């Protein structure tokens with residue numbers, strides 16, 4: 001199924017497959033957290049879905065409601081496909097290079113995880129028999145966040161040939177909107193209004209503004225051309241198109257080489273001249289660094305990343321590749337976000353309208369916290385920058401503190417479906433959890449004072465006002481939705497209550513550490529004792545009869561779903577059954593209670609975990625990609641290592657094998673991050689309860705060695721696991737203390753090797769009929 005060639009450090013596709021372009025464009029997307037470009041062919045067509053994105057740049061539209069209601073968000077936000085600077089069209093004599101015509105003798109595209117460069121090489125014969133070799137390299141710079149660059153080289157292979165290259169900046173590229181809402185489609189049809197255009201020599205700038213959200217962006221290009229004499233160039237520009245045309249007669253075996261530098265900028269406030277200046281300044285910086293310099297910076301950045309983050313897998317080459325691709329895309333999503341959100345699809349496609357969800361804090365940020373902590377900090381600073389909107393939202397809802405949005409680009413709630421949007425209050429506890437994790441992993445005191453304490457206090461205030469004390473049960477949080485979207489508006493969702501409990505405790509600890517900040521935030525002793533009481537008396541329902549935790553109150557009393565009679569094409573259930581039916585039965589879309597077993601593992605005994613895991617395993621259908629990684633983690637802890645391996649493979653291959661059938665809209669960041677969690681927290685048994693780092697590694701039968709890296713408090717370490725033992729290596733920094741299966745270990749200059757105890761022996765759990773983990777079609781070494 002995959003079509004990608006299996007290699008350890010590269011992703012490669014060797015055929016044209018026009019009908020697969022949308023998939024390869026997502027997987028080959030380049031981004032740095034600020035600027036993203038889908039991996040489309042240089043010549044712009046054929047194309048699956050064109051896409052260039054600037055993080056945070058969106059258009060606004062009204063939200064549709066059949067029936068209005070109090071507190072419904074009124075405006076939606078949708079990511080915009082901004083001015084496309086990737087396009088380089090080629091005419092060979094008078095025939096356009098178009099992969100649908102003529103003959104490609106060879107054609108491959110390769111994304112290299114160590115150089116951060118996407119390469120395309122095509123030997124093409126035009127319909128009338130002229131042969132050229134086209135070699136292009138493209139990068140979106142990790143070090144100069146506004147910059148992308150392309151090296152475009154054409155070599156005639158037989159005769160002296162006239163080549164014409166058209167290098168474009170193209171705004172308002174036609175795209176087919178998949179939105180079922182005509183208002184969204186309308187907002188995205190030509191969303192950019194031209195404000196300024198200019199060109200001279202090899203350089204051009206276009207400035208545009210969105211019509212409703214009023215955001216302004218600039219795109220600029222400049223070129224270096226390397227060819228023999230006889231070169232003619234011409235530059236032109238209009239509102240939506242700037243074009244440099246380069247014509248040259250090139251002898252057989254000689255090469256026309258064009259280097260294109262691109263720079264982007266956007267702002268809600270700056271004027272067109274200011275944005276033009278910003279983009280031109282970035283261009284000047286890129287030219288000063290030069291193509292070779294940009295390549296060298298890119299590689300140095302990635303060398304450092306891989307030193308901190310690499311995962312090695314012996315025994316499964318396809319999984320090895322998928323894990324490195326996953327880490328590469330997580331780095332691309334977060335590296336230079338700099339106080340912007342990390343959307344659910346990163347900057348790889350327009351899926352989910354470009355919104356950020358809890359996916360970021362619960363799945364992506366743990367990876368970044370332990371591999372690229374500054375990126376985790378910046379993503380949390382984005383949340384902090386949206387506190388005003390979150391406070392306003394809490395006020396509208398009649399609550400205190402901050403209610404963060406379920407989905408958003410700019411911080412305002414954009415979910416039009418409140419039972420699985422506004423009611424999913426756990427997002428605020430997820431943000432608190434990510435904040436506490438980042439603090440514990442880095443000891444970043446400045447962040448603690450300037451951002452973290454306020455985030456923790458305002459989210460704690462939300463919980464104090466959302467719940468109430470009941471004389472029998474303690475502190476109850478009623479009428480909310482947990483992670484499982486097949487169950488909504490329930491009382492005492494165990495995940496939510498336990499995460500809220502942690503949130504309240506973390507807020508108390510933050511106030512202890514930073515009394516001055518707490519005072520400035522108006523925290524009183526009385527308020528602190530309210531939090532302490534709520535945390536202490538937090539209600540966690542338990543089903544004594546079955547000996548398991550109900551996901552939420554009464555869940556285990558609901559009717560069972562009839563899995564035996566649910567056909568394979570009945571999934572995902574949300575598209576084939578009414579929510580009414582899903583909500584009242586025991587069917588689970590994605591890890592919910594099982595996620596609590598992972599993230600609040602300190603609140604359960606091993607026996608409870610084993611029983612709970614088995615119970616939910618039999619009812620979880622994984623209609624969301626946010627599930628397999630978590631199931632891998634808990635399967636491993638409960639001793640089901642082969643099952644953990646299968647879930648790890650599913651999480652890692654979700655996008656490469658397009659398991660959810662929607663990869664054309666972008667990659668699933670949470671699933672890619674879930675694959676890392678499946679390795680590090682699953683097979684590595686890494687936990688960070690209470691800010692303590694611990695390990696309990698174990699391998700499944702199918703893998704002979706796994707090694708992963710991470711950093712903690714400035715120390716980089718590597719954990720290498722075989723069937724018999726685990727070795728802890730210090731990569732750089734000070735020695736640190738951790739535990740291995742409960743035994744204290746000091747990781748210092750000499751590696752420490754320790755034996756692995758036998759896994760717990762629990763009965764093998766069953767999945768619902770037909771919902772066993774889906775190992776992708778690819779197996780070791782297979783290239784399909």
Ligand code: BGC
Pocket residue numbers: 344352357358359483485589590623624625626670
């Ligand atoms: C999942 C949510 C997730 C969202 C965005 C939904 O299908 O159920 O948990 O946040 O997708 O990835």
